[in-house]
Amino acid sequence: MKQNIRKKWIIMPESLPVVLRRCPKCGKKTEFGNSGKFRVNANGRLLDVWLIYRCMTCGTSWNMTIYERVGPDRLKQEEYRSFLDNDMHLAAEYGSSPAIFARNRAEWALASSGYTVQAVDTPVPCRHEGWDEIEIKLGGCITPRLDTLFAKQLGISRSQVKRLCGQEMIRCPQGKAEANARVRDGQEFYVRTSLEIGQGQEAMERASGDMGCI
Known part of the structure; x- marks a missing residue:
């Protein structure tokens, strides 16, 4: 058998969560959408990695921290390359992580x-x-x-x-x-x-x- x-x-x-936060340009709390783009910044021998969100009303950006002051040896080369290439699947993965939202004290909601x-x-x-x-x-x-x-x-x-x-x-x-x-x-x-x-x-x-x- x-x-x-x-x-x-x-x-x-079906859709990625949005972040609810006060937009300095709009002057009120608005929805910030996942742009699908990362920002990688080298600070000496350490790296910062952010996922960029944008106000869905005016386009003002907000960076959600993925890694902060991390040594390059702690990142897998494949993941690091994906950050540089703005890999959409990785942006969706981090943009759907309750742990990442909690670490950033970000208020989030599902668009649907x-x-x-x-x-x-x-x-x-x-x-x-x-x-x-x-x-x-x-x-x-x-x-x-x-x-x-x-x-x-x-x-x-x-x-x-x-x-x-x-x-x-x-x-x-x-x-x-x-x-x-x-x-x-x-x-x-x-x-x-x-x-x-x-x-x-x-x-x-x-x-x-x-x-x-x-």
Whole structure:
């Protein structure tokens, strides 16, 4: 029998967070958008790296600190080159990091609550027969609810997801999953193999008579 492979759901916000701060030119708090550009400054033998934000009303710039007074040997050459090349993917990664926002004491907000999910196969085989395994990877400042995420991916309603969680047909390795909880980065879930994506209510009803235990 062919063994199933664990899947990873990579969840990314549809738009990058904006920073809310007082703009000296506008004279009020405005939204500052990620420009996708870095500023790298050499101060003697040390480097400063900032991600440049611009007021979405007047264009005034604000630099969010990525690295401060760091030795060049502490930066990977590939990352350093990406800073110099204004790599958009790196700008999106740092511009979606709650830790970076917290370090800069920056107030941020998502421009929209939408997100995309990319399902990819991992090299890791599923550990339990009859169950698919899903690993969550959050790629930014977004923490979707379990019921909303699984409804979207399985093609069923949120109320059906809630029922499946109650029946432990969608569950955590430790046991019952709470349908209204927020998913966390690195979290794992088990899903009955018969609940294939897109099968919806029909699949759920077929599986409901064949639950089994891990």
